[in-house]
Amino acid sequence: MPVAGRGAAHPGPESQEGRHSSVVYSDDQQWAEHLGVFVRDGLEKGEQIHYFADTTAPERVLRALADAGIDGAGATARGQLSVSVAARTYLAGSTFDPDAMIGLWFDTVEAARASGYRGARVVGEMSWAARDIAGADRLLEYELRIHEEVFAHLPLTAWCFYDRRLMSPAYADVLAGAHLTHRGEPYGVPALRVAPLTDRPGLLMSGSAGYDTREAVAAAAAVLSGAAPRMELDLAALRHLDAASLATLAYAAAGRQGGAPLKVRQAPSPLRRLLQLFPELDSVVEVVDR
Template sequence: MVVVSEATALPARVSTAGRHSSVVVSDDRQWARHLCGFVRSGLDRGEQVQYFADTTAPERVLRTLADAGIDATAAVTRGQLAVPVAAQTYLAGAAFDPDAMIGLWHDAVDAAFARGHRGLRVIGEMSWGVRGAVGADRLLEYELRLHQEVFERLPLTAWCLYDRRLLPDAYVNLLAGAHLTHRGDPVAEPTLHVAPLADRVGFLMSGSAGYDTRDAVAAVAAAVRGTSAPRVEMDLTALRHLDAASLAVLADAAAGRPGGAGLHVRQPPPSLERLLELFPALGSVMEVVGR
């Protein structure tokens, strides 16, 4: 479990709206506009700003900022701006590891405050997720966990940048949809939409869960299993269908929660309620609420 220092913990009741966003672009002009607006805002606020590059050369990032009238060189010199690459950030270990990355965020915010900055602001390219990096299949789990484990706790603003020219549409739709706030190009609703809940610890599943969405269901299950909160809720109000295999995966995750805390399921589809009634073992780890 990550411990948050008092110096960097958020004050009570501070809104996290808009601090973790997906940004979808499809051309260089859109990319430059989001980049420059994001960096300029952070520098003006006295925050440390980082751009996690992947396919974009760091020199191009700095040149684009300079062309927009931002003194990127001076910001780099004084330590307020940095452009590390994926091998130094998301892929710094032998594999992409959500736990390690979440720990990195806590360490990075502490470091920014120690250097006298007023917060941390990061924009990261997500194109590395489709190149077969070890652990990249855990990226959706990571996005689902960030709201409660990072943004509810730290003065951090982070945008995840998805470039449609480099990523399949289905991948963009699923990953971008896992954020509470979206910017840039519109995204289509995936077959199964999964996201963190904004107002309580838990996750949303809407649409239809079956064989074709098994990877997304597995990511939700991993996020459920890894959440240490005493109460975790799964909002299924808009879920039309959940097959037996998906239910088994979620039930297994609920049974594996720390201390056997189980999972609270809000307004599941009738088929799931019938299965819970037929199999008492499932009901022991998944409690239906809000009928």
């Protein structure tokens, strides 16, 4: 993955949880209020700020800042603030590529620090994910990966903006639930919530995993099969795991590359039965009950 060998930068005093937030809103006033809080805080902390718009015209961002008494034009002139569009960032290639985006964050922070800023601060409008865009189905995987692969290494703060007017409620809920910190309107609890663990590499899955949640299970499997040497899957709050989801997670564990076995906390009975039927999985799955 592109983070290899690029961990020299260290995060600031704010926790990883607080530096990666979902922001859900449903009207322009809420959008403007969150924007103002985010930019004002970044200016005060001496960070370089980037706003990646999707449906919002860049000049509208500057107008909203001016209405809030924030000199966005001045910050832009001196290079502390930039407003661009998703087509130049998230969607710069022919498809949305989580690996490329993770590399971009390292480059962004390196450039900010080289320019004398303490770190970088980014808003990303995520409404593009609701359209028929190649790779958009990997957004949940990306949101889950960057907790460990980005925020554990970089002085970066990122707020992901989800506009309820442009996304289905169910999809917005799943994506918001992948963040450890949430701002704005409350989001509904999805049928299956997948989120990063707070204190160690891994994922928490809670709720029910079945046919309707297969995309969320696939995203979790993509994270679990990655290159992290240690990975834990906490299933203590999982009420149901169907056979297809179980197979997907088992294949992910078996496909891990050269790392330690996948630790599974509070494995449900279907997984325990699978391990009894296929003892060869003992080398790739370690059940932890405490």
